[in-house]
Amino acid sequence: MNTIETIAARRSIRKFTEVAISEEEITTLIAAGMNAPSARNTQPWHLMIIRNRETINSIIEICPNGSLMKGADTAILVLGDLNDTDDYFVIDCAAAVQNILLAAHELKLGTCWIGVYPREPRVEGLKKLFSLPEQIIPHSLIALGHPAESKPANNNYRENRIHMEKW
Numbered sequence: 001m002n003t004i005e006t007i008a009a010r011r012s013i014r015k016f017t018e019v020a021i022s023e024e025e026i027t028t029l030i031a032a033g034m035n036a037p038s039a040r041n042t043q044p045w046h047l048m049i050i051r052n053r054e055t056i057n058s059i060i061e062i063c064p065n066g067s068l069m070k071g072a073d074t075a076i077l078v079l080g081d082l083n084d085t086d087d088y089f090v091i092d093c094a095a096a097v098q099n100i101l102l103a104a105h106e107l108k109l110g111t112c113w114i115g116v117y118p119r120e121p122r123v124e125g126l127k128k129l130f131s132l133p134e135q136i137i138p139h140s141l142i143a144l145g146h147p148a149e150s151k152p153a154n155n156n157y158r159e160n161r162i163h164m165e166k167w
Helices: 005-007 021-032 053-062 064-071 089-106 121-130
Strands: 045-051 074-081 109-117 136-145
Touching: 005 089, 021 045, 021 074, 021 089, 045 053, 045 089, 053 064, 053 074, 053 121, 064 109, 064 136, 074 089, 089 109, 089 136, 121 136
Parallel strands: none
Antiparallel strands: 045 074, 074 136, 109 136
């Protein structure tokens, strides 16, 4: 599968099998995330791997839209480090998330991107749960597992959203 096909075929997966994700697959995904572009190459991300079921259940209490993680084998919490960046950490972390999502699809794994930042109750809840330092901001969660569902490729191309040098 080439990159363009991967982009079109990647879909949010909310149902997972019980098959575990290997350490090698997790390392591959983390490396993909860390190879994302960032403003001034600051690379302000930290990536937390979460596999403990009790911890995942605690996250679901904090992030109600994360209930789909009940079936996921692993969660990845993407964190921004304010010491390494300025306001661009939001964009930089989003680029890392997208790289992880695309790499996971290439590995035939399922993912779902769960928003955290800027929802203050979610940010503060996760900061407390993981005893994060002040400068570390929870950005996103990624539910990860072997997919128990399949979805057709996207075709979200909309010509009415394209503007050539003027509105």
